[in-house]
Amino acid sequence: MDDQAIPLDAETKAVEKPEDHREELRLWLRLLTCSTLIEGEVRRRLRERFDVTLPRFDLMAQLDKAPEGMSLSDLSKRMMVSNGNLTGLVDRLVASGHVARTVSPTDRRAMVISLTEAGRAEFRTMAGEHEHWIADLFGDLNTKDRSDLMRLLAKTKLSARRAIMGDEK
Amino acid sequence: MDDQAIPLDAETKAVEKPEDHREELRLWLRLLTCSTLIEGEVRRRLRERFDVTLPRFDLMAQLDKAPEGMSLSDLSKRMMVSNGNLTGLVDRLVASGHVARTVSPTDRRAMVISLTEAGRAEFRTMAGEHEHWIADLFGDLNTKDRSDLMRLLAKTKLSARRAIMGDEK
DNA sequence: TAAAATTATTTTAAGCTTAAAATAAATTAA
DNA sequence: TTAATTTATTTTAAGCTTAAAATAATTTTA
Numbered sequence: 379m380d381d382q383a384i385p386l387d388a389e390t391k392a393v394e395k396p397e398d399h400r401e402e403l404r405l406w407l408r409l410l411t412c413s414t415l416i417e418g419e420v421r422r423r424l425r426e427r428f429d430v431t432l433p434r435f436d437l438m439a440q441l442d443k444a445p446e447g448m449s450l451s452d453l454s455k456r457m458m459v460s461n462g463n464l465t466g467l468v469d470r471l472v473a474s475g476h477v478a479r480t481v482s483p484t485d486r487r488a489m490v491i492s493l494t495e496a497g498r499a500e501f502r503t504m505a506g507e508h509e510h511w512i513a514d515l516f517g518d519l520n521t522k523d524r525s526d527l528m529r530l531l532a533k534t535k536l537s538a539r540r541a542i543m544g545d546e547k
Numbered sequence: 548m549d550d551q552a553i554p555l556d557a558e559t560k561a562v563e564k565p566e567d568h569r570e571e572l573r574l575w576l577r578l579l580t581c582s583t584l585i586e587g588e589v590r591r592r593l594r595e596r597f598d599v600t601l602p603r604f605d606l607m608a609q610l611d612k613a614p615e616g617m618s619l620s621d622l623s624k625r626m627m628v629s630n631g632n633l634t635g636l637v638d639r640l641v642a643s644g645h646v647a648r649t650v651s652p653t654d655r656r657a658m659v660i661s662l663t664e665a666g667r668a669e670f671r672t673m674a675g676e677h678e679h680w681i682a683d684l685f686g687d688l689n690t691k692d693r694s695d696l697m698r699l700l701a702k703t704k705l706s707a708r709r710a711i712m713g714d715e716k
Numbered sequence: 717t718a719a720a721a722t723t724a725t726t727t728t729a730a731g732c733t734t735a736a737a738a739t740a741a742a743t744t745a746a
Numbered sequence: 747t748t749a750a751t752t753t754a755t756t757t758t759a760a761g762c763t764t765a766a767a768a769t770a771a772t773t774t775t776a
Contacts, residue, residue, distance in 0.1 A: 399678045399679065399681060399682035400678075401693060402678075402681050402682045402685045402693070403678055403681050404697070405685060405693055405696060405697055405700075406585065406681045406684075406685065408697060408700045408701065408704065409578070409581060409582055409585075409696075409700055410582055410586070411627075411704060412578060412582075412700050412703050412704050412707065413578055413579055413581075413582035414582075414627050415627070415704065415707045415708070415711070416575065416578075416707050417579070418627065419707070419710070419711050421734085425734090425735085431734095431761075431762080432762095433761085433762065433763090449724075449725095450724070450725060450726095451723080451724060451725080454724095454725095458580075458583050458584070458587065459762090459763070459764085460763065460764055460765075461724075461725060461726080462725085462726070462727075462728085462763080462764070462765080462766095463762070463763050463764070464725090465725070465726055465727080466726095466761080466762075466763090467761090467762080470761080482724095485723090485724080485771075485772075486770085486771060486772085487723070487724045487725065487770065487771045487772070488723090488724055488725080488771090489724080489725070509568045509569070509571075509572055510568065511710075512568060512571050512572050512575045513568035513571045514710045515575075515706065515707045515710045515711075516571045516574060516575065516703065516706055516707075517706055517709075517710060518702060518705065518706035518709060519699070519702060519703060519706060523699055523702060524570060524571070524574055526695060526699060527574060527578075527696075527699040527700075527703070528573070528574055528577060530688070530692055530695060530696040530699065531574075531577045531578055531580075531581050531696075532577065533687065533688060533692060534581050534685065534688060534696070535577065535580060535581050535584065536687065537684065537685055537686055537687035537688060538581065538584045538585050538588070538684045538685075539584070540686075540687060541588070541683045541684045541686060542584070542588050542684075590764085594764090594765085600731075600732080600764095601732095602731085602732065602733090618754075618755095619754070619755060619756095620753080620754060620755080623754095623755095628732090628733070628734090629733065629734055629735075630754075630755060630756080631733080631734070631735080631736095631755085631756070631757075631758085632732070632733050632734070633755090634755070634756055634757080635731080635732075635733090635756095636731095636732080639731080651754095654741075654742070654753095654754080655740085655741060655742085656740065656741045656742070656753070656754045656755065657741090657753090657754060657755080658754085658755070
C-alpha cells in the first residue's frame with residue numbers, strides 16, 4: 379500500500395481511501411436482487427401456469443434454438459450448470475416425454491439431446507406467455523433505459539469474464 | 548389483436564409489431580448471465596479459499612449487519628429464500644459453531660439467530676477478501692458506468708416489484 | 717501403434733431449494 | 747373468553763445443484 383505517497387491537501391477533491399469497495403459491493407447486491415426477484419417470479423408463474431420448473435423450461439429453451447439437438451457439454455456450457463446436473467434433468471425430461479436422448483452417430487461418448495414434437499409444442503406455448511411476463515417485469519423501463527442497461531450489462535459481462543479468466547487461464 | 552387498425556405507410560418511422568418483446572427477453576437473459584457468472588465465481592472462490600458455501604456466507608452477511616440477531620422470518624425476507632430453506636441452513640451453521648439459535652424472550656414462536664464470536668470473526672475475514680473479488684469482477688466499469696448501472700438497476704427493481712405486486716396484492 | 721492425455725458423460729455424496737402441509741404460539745374478533 | 751385467524755417455524759417430499767471421482771471413448775504424442 380503506497381497511500382502515504384499521495385499528497386493530501388485542501389485542493390484534493392476526493393482522495394479515495396484505498397481498500398474501500400463498498401460501492402461495487404452495493405452494485406453487486408443490487409444486480410443480484412434484480413435477478414433473484416425476477417427469477418423467483420418467473421419460477422412461480424411457470425409452476426402456477428404450466429406446472430413446470432424453471433430448469434426444465436431453460437433446458438427446453440436451449441433445445442428450441444437447436445433444431446438438430448445439442449450435446450450435454452454444449453448444454454452445460456450454455457446453461458452454465460454442471461454436467462452432472464444435466465444428467466438428472468435430462469432423465470426427468472425424457473421420462474416426461476419432452477426430450478429425446480440419442481447417441482451421437484460420430485462420437486460414441488456423446489449424447490445428442492433434442493426436443494420431441496410434444497416437447498417443442500409445449501415449450502412454444504409456454505415461451506409465448508413467458509415473453510409477456512418479462513416485458514411486464516421490465517415494463518417501467520423506457521427504450522433508452524433498456525439500451526443503456528443492455529450496454530452496461532455487456533460491459534459487466536466482459537469485465538467479469540476478464541476477472542474470471544485471469545485465475546485459470 | 549387489433550394491429551389491423553394501425554395505419555401503415557412509408558412515413559411511419561417504426562411501426563412496432565405488437566407482441567414482440569424479444570428486446571426485453573435479451574435484456575433479461577443478459578442480466579441473468581451477469582448474475583450467474585459472478586455468483587458462480589464467488590461461490591468457487593469461497594469454497595476454494597475458505598471451504599464455505601455461498602448460502603452460508605450470505606446468511607452470515609445478514610447477521611453481521613444485525614448485532615442483536617434476527618428472526619428467521621426477517622432472514623427469510625432479506626435473503627429472499629423460503630423459511631424451510633433457512634431451517635436447514637441454520638441447523639448446519641449451529642452445528643459448525645458459527646451461529647446461535649435462541650428463543651425470543653417476547654415471542655415463544657420466534658427464534659433469534661445471531662453470529663457467535665467465532666462466526667463473526669470468520670465472517671469478517673472472508674468479507675474482506677470477498678469485497679476485493681467483487682471490485683475485481685466489476686473492475687472494468689468506470690465511476691460513471693457504475694452509477695448509471697446502479698440507477699438503472701434501481702429502476703428495474705421497482706419495475707419488477709410493481710409487476711409482482713399486481714398479482715398478489 | 718501403444719501410452720498418455722483429453723473429452724463426454726455418469727455416478728456419488730452432500731448440501732441447497734422450493735412448495736405444501738403440519739405444528740404451535742400469538743393476535744383478533746365475536 | 748372462546749373461537750377464528752394470523753404469524754413463525756419446522757417438516758416433508760421432490761427436485762435442483764455442485765464438486766469430485768469414476769467410466770468410457772476419442773485424440774494426441776512418443
